[in-house]
Amino acid sequence: MKKILTIARWEYIEKVRTKTFIISMFVTPAILLLFALAPTWFSRNAEESTRAYGIIDSSGIYFRPMRNNLEEVQLKNGQPKYVIVNLFNQSENFTDIKKSADDDVIKNKLEGYILIMNGGSDKIRVEFRNRGSGSFDDIGKFEEIFNKVKNKLLLQKAGVDSTVISSAMKYVNVNPIKIEENGKESKADFLTLFFSSFIFIMLLMMMVLSTGNMLVRSLLEEKSNRLIEILVSSCTQKQLLAGKVIALSGLGFTQIFIWGLLGLVSAGTALVPLNVFDNILPLLVYFILGYVFYVSIFVGIGSICSTEQEAQQFTSYISIILTMPVIFSISAIEYPGSLLVRVLSYIPFTTASVMMLRVKVETIPVWEFLTTILIMIISIYFTILFSSKLFKIGILSYGKRPSMKELIRWVREK
């Protein structure tokens, strides 16, 4: 035991001091925050000014009410969001009007314009013509207001009472509410849910990769200068493996601890929404289980590598497996109960990340908690067993990478 601790202490202290570790500790969350915040920040900034849009309405019946309605939409600072220009002119040819409007848009004189064709008939068609594909927000607003105006005109034409019209025109939102077993309910917002669970998967991934990389690198160093021979003539391979795994877990916990502190300090500020810390306990459990699982894989397979290139290749395989849950995460948020998501919860490679997602978006029954945690613990036990066999022989084999056949023989060997 004393030797295990000696090894663990050495590995921990030597690695915690390295620049790579210190940098990854602070840079990782910084990058994540940047990714999470940049899009909203940019779109928010873009919204800060009033923009000019045109309308070409050959029928002439929609322009005025459209402009009135659109110019009522305000920015956060109270200024109007849209300024609407009439581009239609009776005396000009329709094709020419369209052509000069397109020109204005391309030359950046206009942000874009709404083209209304066959107005007043059932063949009505509306286009929003602009340089890009149009912001979701704007198109949504145009659609909402156009339909409102169109329907109102139709109802008025049919002689419906104005009070009926105004109540019929009232737009009703459908609010997503997340309900839980204990009767708790909360406002569900796809984006915040996505980011608050996504952030943990990304943290897990980066942590596994950075510490795993450090481990493989130091194993490579020990192998290439035969330090490993001195080590295994001083302690058993099991003690060496145990010491290394303990040290790595220690590194992981140090990171979690510091990130936790950073998170708490910034919690509730604009940077980190408070709901990131909802369900923190099960999140931590899955995070730690996932981390230990991947680290024990790293130790085993990492010990086989004898060159830098092999190590890199191997690390990239692991990162693909680690990012897989991200691909499924959208579907997990939209349809928490889907079969795919459930199946992935029981595959040890994805259990940790998928469960971290599910904890955030749905209420998980206790039995599912218990079975997934049990699966993780059993898998960790077996990966450690498997890794220690690879490790035992891997650390003493130099040069050529062992073939699959040889690896199987190693694992079977007593």
Added chain:
Amino acid sequence: MICLGDLINESMLTAENLIKEYKDLRAVDNVSFTVVPGRIFGLIGPNGAGKTTTIRTILNIIRPTSGRILFNGGPINENFFNIIGYLPEERGLYKKSKVIDVILYFAELKNMERKEAVNEADKWLKKLDIKVYRNKKIEELSKGNQQKVQFITAIIHNPKLLVFDEPFGGFDPINQQLIREIIISFAADGKTIILCTHQMDTAEKLCADILLINKGKEVYSGSLVSIKKKFGTNTVKIMFEGDGSFISSLPFVVKTEKLNSHLEVTLKDDMLPKDFLKEIMPLISITHFSVVEPTLDKIFIDAIRGNQ
């Protein structure tokens, strides 16, 4: 009181019919030997002879395909880890770490108490004249000084069994002398020492017993004295004043060879050099007389060639 007999039994190392096979190669082929405490045991052979593989099996780093190693009458297992000191041929330490930290890490891995380890580390750093580098990073040291640090990590815990694989490689003559003296003093302390080398002059200066292997097989095994006797010819070297032409016609002389300043005389096997000296002393004025021993180098080359 411990008598010498006990000491010998206590830390004698024996290898019995050692075989190590790899997929298509028998790296060690039925090798047996005994290492006696206090007598440096030289494991010699050309590159790729199987020296390092033999060492690895001795140190329990790899398991032999068959055969066994006994130390102190029992197999080498983890109970022996703390009394083994090993200096591998390929050197290298944790480059980014401090000299003292690395030494203390290995000392503690050998179950030394930290306080004792610090004292011993300082003692050895001073003895090897690298005390000024105590708190420097390994990578800041010259190659020779890094080797000294590694030497300290191998011996700091005062091990009973020492295995040195090419311990002098990379050292200048002055430091080679320093390390040699330390190794000799370990032998005088009754430690069990295996010295693995292909430098024959080194082996000749240090080893009392020799195992010469080639292609995994034993070529010769025995004491240095007996190996020299076996491979040596009964030859003396003389320098003299006067006419020595009669020597070649003496009945107990096989042949003579005139070299620039001296004469090499090969005697019949039953003629002792001292008797030969007595015979010729009255006839010429002798300024130099010595027995010519074959160098281990020559024996090595002859033996390996004869073996091929």
